[in-house]
Amino acid sequence: MQNYDPEKLLISIHIPKCGGTSFTSCLEQFFGEHLHLHYPDDPEPGPPPETAQRIRACVHGHFYHHRWAIGAMDYYPDSSQFITMLREPFEMALSGYYFRRRLGDLGDITLHQHLDELLATPQLFNYLGLPFDLWKASEDDIQEWLDTRFLWIGLTERFQESVDLLAMKLDKASPDVAVDNVSPRDDGLAEYTQYQKKFRQRYRREYALYDYANRRLDWELGQYD
Numbered sequence: 001m002q003n004y005d006p007e008k009l010l011i012s013i014h015i016p017k018c019g020g021t022s023f024t025s026c027l028e029q030f031f032g033e034h035l036h037l038h039y040p041d042d043p044e045p046g047p048p049p050e051t052a053q054r055i056r057a058c059v060h061g062h063f064y065h066h067r068w069a070i071g072a073m074d075y076y077p078d079s080s081q082f083i084t085m086l087r088e089p090f091e092m093a094l095s096g097y098y099f100r101r102r103l104g105d106l107g108d109i110t111l112h113q114h115l116d117e118l119l120a121t122p123q124l125f126n127y128l129g130l131p132f133d134l135w136k137a138s139e140d141d142i143q144e145w146l147d148t149r150f151l152w153i154g155l156t157e158r159f160q161e162s163v164d165l166l167a168m169k170l171d172k173a174s175p176d177v178a179v180d181n182v183s184p185r186d187d188g189l190a191e192y193t194q195y196q197k198k199f200r201q202r203y204r205r206e207y208a209l210y211d212y213a214n215r216r217l218d219w220e221l222g223q224y225d
Contacts, residue, residue, distance in 0.1 A: 001216075002149070002150075009051075009057055015084060015092075022159065031058045034057040035057075039061045063075075081149065083150065083166065135205055139208075154166065161217065168224055
């Protein structure tokens with residue numbers, strides 16, 4: 001695992017529905033005016049600008065290909081220092097459903113229908129912003145990326161532990177954590193546990209990444225005990 005190099009730009013990959021709003025608040029506390037947000041169409045239509053800052057700077061946002069080439073390696077091809085926050089894939093899907101329902105863009109689609117539609121797709125597209133191809137790259141190449149270029153991988157389900165570890169890596173005070181942008185959910189979600197099993201069977205690469213992050217978080221926290 002690599003150590004933080006403040007002389008190099010830190011790139012934070014915001015995977016949708018993985019606690020990104022709360023995590024952005026943490027990064028603001030870590031980097032202040034040296035945090036640069038990378039989101040298409042915000043605030044003006046068009047691709048986000050590239051930052052020229054490198055020293056003690058962090059760029060954070062959605063790096064998936066939108067209408068423009070806005071991938072991390074499109075903007076910063078020499079980058080070697082990444083962080084990201086993951087979430088259990090089924091929980092990520094639930095969060096996405098309730099978020100879109102709150103926005104009113106799902107019409108009458110039920111949760112059952114939404115999950116069935118997702119299971120009909122071969123990939124969970126939330127991961128398109130990663131700087132490597134989760135589905136086409138070899139497992140060895142992915143492992144090399146994770147081991148040599150990812151300074152930190154956090155987990156939404158272990159948010160406080162995760163940001164505490166990042167604070168230690170950055171040699172910063174642990175931030176005040178606020179849970180933001182949470183969409184209300186229906187009661188009785190226990191009946192959907194069958195879908196969680198289907199998700200793990202269907203999305204093997206997504207779960208392999210999540211399981212790796214859990215093991216890595218345990219190991220790294222143990223190094224600071």
